[in-house]
Amino acid sequence: MANSTSPQSTPTSTSLPGGLSADSIDTLPVLAAILSRLQALSPTNTSASSPPATTPSALASGTGAITIKDIPAATDSLKHKIQKARAQVTQLPDMQRSVAEQELELRELEERIKSQRAVLEGLRAAGLAAKAERMNQGDSMET
Secondary structure, eight states: OOOOOOTTOOOOOOOOOTTOSHHHHOOHHHHHHHHHHBOOOOHHHHHHOOOOOOOHHHHHHTOSOBOGGGHHHHTHHHHHHHHHHHHHHTTSTTTTSOHHHHHHHHHHHHHHHHHHHHHHHHHHHHHHHHHHHHHHHHHHHHO
């Protein structure tokens, strides 16, 4: 796919879809909190007694210890958060573009920057030459 950027094109500002933020994508703190609530069953505990039952309110509030069987209920909110973030990310512009297309655009932009820097350096040199010429003319007029 050819890039359609032209020298006259201006960068456009993109806005994020509503509700999409770093917090909506960051799932590690939520997962860490769930895992920290998971009760580690030691071999001595399993034969003598069963773990205490987790109440639905403890699951919903995100507090208290949970057992392995409670993980699906405890992770429902995390699952929904991931699904929502995935749907929002697909709404971002250019998500359909391949890495190769993006790399090609980067190379083109780098070349454009390189040529613009060369033009600026040429203008700087011309400006310095004009300044030096004016200074020389001013010196010759004074004598």
